[in-house]
Amino acid sequence: MTQASMVREELEAVVIRFAGDSGDGMQLAGSQFTQSTAVMGNDLATFPDFPAEIRAPAGTTYGVSGFQVHFASRDIRTPGDAPDVLVAMNPAALKVNLADVPDRGLVVVNTGAFSKQNLAKAGYEVNPLEDGSLDRVRVLAIDISKRTLDSVKDSGLSSKEALRAKNLWTLGLMFWLFDRDQASTVEWLQTKFAKKPDIAEANITALKAGYHYGDTAEFPSGIGFYRVGKADLTPGEYRNVQGNDALAWGLATGAGLAGLELLYGSYPITPASSLLHALAKLKNFGVTTFQAEDEIAAVCAAIGASFGGSLGVTGTSGPGVALKAEAIGLAVATELPLVVVNVQRGGPSTGLPTKTEQSDLMQAIWGRNGDAPLPVIAASTPGDCFEVAIEAVRIATKFMTPVMILSDGYLANGAEPWRLPDVTEIEPFPVGFHTETEGFQPFQRDPETLARVWALPGTPGLQHRVGGLERSYDTGHISYDPANHLKMTEVRAEKIAKIADSIPAQEVDFGPTGGELAVVGWGSTYGAISQAVRGLVEEGHAVAHIHLRHLLPFAHGLGELLKGYEKVLVPEMNNGMLVKHLRAEFLVDAKSYARATGKPFRVVELQHEIRCHLASQDGQG
């Protein structure tokens, strides 16, 4: 009897972590597994976790690269707290990840990489496969290296090249274990290696060999084979999306809705670079990308483009925003539209380039010299990046102001199924450039929004000068007058405050309006907080989740909403920032759960923290 004919055990949700050397192709295996899983109709979320070094020395613990995928037959919102299945391609990958695997979890190891040398590099004195240290988990030990080489021995590839296919052999096995279709990966390999058919063929052979191995090999008892049914997702057309791609498409869409061309000035920086790559492909969408000589030039070119009538956009991570601060202040002073994207990473300084954090919120709100207010908005999921980008363009052009978008490494690299929007249904917000010469001065304002006119170089009769020196409210000329400076300072602040009139009032994302506890989050913690709160509500707790897109100005109604709860808890992946902002703004006694580890929140840790604040749990506290 082949195992294929056996009944597969039905699971509701599974978390798999692929882990190996940076050069082992784990990101590829993970993303292909994701693609196939999406096509199978599961809900899913992913989390790539890789080192900052491009190719750290092979076999070392700091060179371990991981990719976690969480898929389920129900609605899920995070890449999962802990892996049910760990694929460890070498001893270092096992060493780094084993602690995360729960008891009875499945660990697939490539014994072919468990050489004396690799064990030593990982810091193992004794082979963990032999000393009983893995007894708490279920181990599927296979010499994947040898089986890969055997499978492709007729390909004519050198053994070094052939061994590279071991990630695909492993992927094949995982496809078999979880009943996935190989077709999308086969198709992808054929396209990717269209010009190297021998490589494509070897990879496909390895993939299929891994799958067939599952079909025919005798597995140790206790190793199951599973299926995860389709999730009940909202009907529609879906694709997988990563945050930076969604941002790129949203920015281009927003510029189109405003009737503007877009100039993206940027300097490569992790984890924002893929935004530059994505926009560079959109040349026929009215997008120009400019890889500048540094972060400062990137933002300055974007502002120069806005002065000329394009939508200037610049994107970076926290260290880059620090460098751009002076120029962003100039955009505040000259009241030109600009979108600044900060894909946050761990800090301070160079910090943790490939890890995720939310520690640039205060920088976004306050990080410029002088009173230089600008709107700050944050994306909550990879798909939300699309909407947030459009919103940023709308605000920037309607209010003539720089806008800061906060994303982070988790959103940038994580993928989720995204129900595709009908772009043709989005209401355009065309920009009207000023052309009337009668009574013109460059800082004349719309009485409702307080936005100044946008008069472009090239327009006859509207020649004017703008700059960083304070200007007269009445004429736009340089003015050092104290009363005028006070008035201008107030107008700049009032204009930003008025943005709240053009955004929806704050709502509760999930749970009761008013009650015992509100959990208030912003940005990429959306999935983890949402899942944590939903779980507790199901248990009967009076907990609500409020998630903020608009961090400056806050949406109307937030203060009143917060006052309807006995307690407010603010979880953040930093050392406590939104909590201070909320306390200062609303005088609410909000409590902080601030954790800067470089890793996303786990649902269980949030639930644990929330329980500590619930009265019904007081007895335990």
Place this chain on the structure above:
Amino acid sequence: MTENPPVKLTRKDFSSDQDIRWCPGCGDYAILAAVQRTLPDLGTPPEKTVFISGIGCAARFPYYMSTYGFHTIHGRAPAFATGLKLANPDLDVWVITGDGDALSIGGNHLLHALRRNINLQILLFNNRIYGLTKGQYSPTSLVGKVTPSTPLGSVDLPVAPLSFALGAGATFAARAYDVSKRLPDMLKRAHAHRGAALVEVMQNCNVFNDGAWDVIRDKKTGSVNQLWLEHGKPLTFGPEGSLGLRLRAGSLDLETVKVGEGGVTESDLLVHDETNRAQAFLLAQLQVPVPMGVLFAIDAPNYDADVRAQREQQVERHGVGEMHELLRRGHTWTVD
């Protein structure tokens, strides 16, 4: 293109009504006057002309022009100008900068604007001092310059602006001085150049560094040290052009010779070739005589034009992009 009959523009059409706030006697007045007088001859109306500056005394310049203007932040004017040219290549963009702005805080941006050969005119007012911050030494100050920040004299070597530019790959490098009658000619040449045109304008700061350019600016003795370059003409200077430059035998160096002495004839002199970068380098490093005029000028591709061409090519190949369709490209699936 325009349907209006050509109107003769005058200096007035390019002068703003703002009070000029430079110190009385500053060389900047002469440069401003030269620019305002020259622009009417260039054929670009004020509304299509933009002056962009950074920070410093020179950077106030745009306020005094009745064109479009952008007074930006310290050292970054070339980057703003780059973005503006990418957004609208039809504009005639001038960058006004000083020795501190262009060569100290903004050295990086000048380097890259020059190597990208963005279609700009960059006027570098070199007074060898920091004026607006009250007299500290600048990156072009000579060694030993005593200032409030260098009370015992500066010890670092100055940068030679045109050598820097040529090293950066500039396609146009010229020099004039503030009160020179030939400054308008240099402005015209810079304007006619397709690409980044750098003009170093030696400028006197009568408050903090008076006389820094006496070697060429002194009314009595300065003219003999000026070597005005003309393409295809021998390199002569001095009283009645009696002196000349020739290549020193057996070395890659210039030497001053007197025509008619020691058997030297005019045919021995080096002939100016403004398309020869190596020769321009030799000239840019000379202390005396001081080469003036166009040291170097070649045609080369422009970043701004080529970027636009790539975009147009993509539109030609793939049509104007449709986001609705783009989002649905690749792997998608339908949930019923």
